[in-house]
Amino acid sequence: MAQAKAAWVDFKAIKSQVSIVQILERYGILQSLAKSGNGDRMSGACPIHGGTNKTHFRVSASKNCWNCFGKCQSGGNVIDFVAKKEGVEFRDAALLIQKWFPRAVSEQQPEVAAAVQQSDPVVPTVSEDSPRQEQTPVIEPAEADQPHSNPTLKFALNKLDAEHPYLRERGLTEDTIAAFGLGYCGKGLLRGYIAIPIHNMEGELVAYAGRWPGVPGEGVGKYKLPQGFRKNLELFNQHRATTCDSDAPLVVVEGYFDAIKLHQAGYERVVALMGSSLSMEQEESIVRLCKEDGRVMLFLDNDEAGRKGQADALTRLSKRLYAHTVHLGSREVQPEHLSPAELRAVLPFPEGRFP
Numbered sequence: 001m002a003q004a005k006a007a008w009v010d011f012k013a014i015k016s017q018v019s020i021v022q023i024l025e026r027y028g029i030l031q032s033l034a035k036s037g038n039g040d041r042m043s044g045a046c047p048i049h050g051g052t053n054k055t056h057f058r059v060s061a062s063k064n065c066w067n068c069f070g071k072c073q074s075g076g077n078v079i080d081f082v083a084k085k086e087g088v089e090f091r092d093a094a095l096l097i098q099k100w101f102p103r104a105v106s107e108q109q110p111e112v113a114a115a116v117q118q119s120d121p122v123v124p125t126v127s128e129d130s131p132r133q134e135q136t137p138v139i140e141p142a143e144a145d146q147p148h149s150n151p152t153l154k155f156a157l158n159k160l161d162a163e164h165p166y167l168r169e170r171g172l173t174e175d176t177i178a179a180f181g182l183g184y185c186g187k188g189l190l191r192g193y194i195a196i197p198i199h200n201m202e203g204e205l206v207a208y209a210g211r212w213p214g215v216p217g218e219g220v221g222k223y224k225l226p227q228g229f230r231k232n233l234e235l236f237n238q239h240r241a242t243t244c245d246s247d248a249p250l251v252v253v254e255g256y257f258d259a260i261k262l263h264q265a266g267y268e269r270v271v272a273l274m275g276s277s278l279s280m281e282q283e284e285s286i287v288r289l290c291k292e293d294g295r296v297m298l299f300l301d302n303d304e305a306g307r308k309g310q311a312d313a314l315t316r317l318s319k320r321l322y323a324h325t326v327h328l329g330s331r332e333v334q335p336e337h338l339s340p341a342e343l344r345a346v347l348p349f350p351e352g353r354f355p
């Protein structure tokens with residue numbers, strides 16, 4: 001590679017800040033692995049020697065390493081994996097990783113990447129007090145300017161059950177379920193969950209979130225997201241919010257179902273943070289989505305976390321947009337639980353747009 005001569009590679013930073021999960025995800029291998037130990041340990045067929053024995057290739061997310069106990073007997077860290085997979089030298093593999101994950105190397109905490117995000121949405125926080133460029137000698141200036149993103153999925157779940165009773169219990173209509181591609185997943189990593197497709201701004205599928213239908217049992221998370229997926233880079237429903245006509249201000253809610261219910265009530269300019277805090281990347285996306293009329297309305301849950309997240313988001317967005325909040329008085333409610341009539345009372349629906 002042309003840049004190899006001049007580039008400074010910080011192997012230590014790559015090894016500590018890019019997770020094996022991200023690497024496996026990028027290769028489209030992650031989904032084929034079986035998980036155990038609360039998602040920390042994974043096993044499958046060895047992608048290095050192309051084996052078929054489904055136990056030979058083992059991965060530890062927390063130790064950020066992998067091993068083949070079959071034919072090739074290889075193993076090591078993320079750089080070793082890419083070197084073997086690409087058939088290149090260790091240094092060139094490090095350069096490749098640096099190119100693939102320019103921002104991950106600069107800002108992502110390893111435990112965020114490796115964590116199994118199974119609980120209620122918590123947006124991974126990013127240190128805001130650091131001038132990122134100075135801290136990150138691994139990043140070449142030209143690469144640091146590149147947008148960073150979640151890779152698009154190389155598959156789609158096409159056997160989802162859209163008739164699962166949970167979706168109706170949640171008050172969703174057949175049209176809404178179809179529009180959002182929701183359905184119960186009978187197998188794979190999301191087995192037992194309602195799958196919720198997440199798209200990037202361009203409308204490409206980047207992940208499925210899982211919502212357990214009902215109250216989950218011991219050790220089962222209410223929500224499930226794929227390892228390595230960085231939800232702080234996305235806004236749920238952003239691709240629909242950007243294509244619908246923008247007479248109405250952009251409304252920002254917390255959860256998937258809040259956004260879905262607003263959409264069903266006829267308010268399409270809505271995105272969800274997938275949590276109660278606004279990431280820096282989400283802030284940028286909101287500013288971009290609001291460039292036409294500059295209006296944003298924050299409509300987070302009226303509970304402690306929501307109020308805190310809303311106050312912070314309001315402070316930050318007010319500096320760049322006409323930002324308002326939706327007032328629900330003292331009721332501890334979330335947008336999902338309001339009737340269409342109640343939503344019309346608090347949101348500026350475009351004329352004639354509600355059913």
Ligand SMILES: [Zn+2]
Nearest residue numbers: 046049068072
């Ligand atoms: Zn092997």
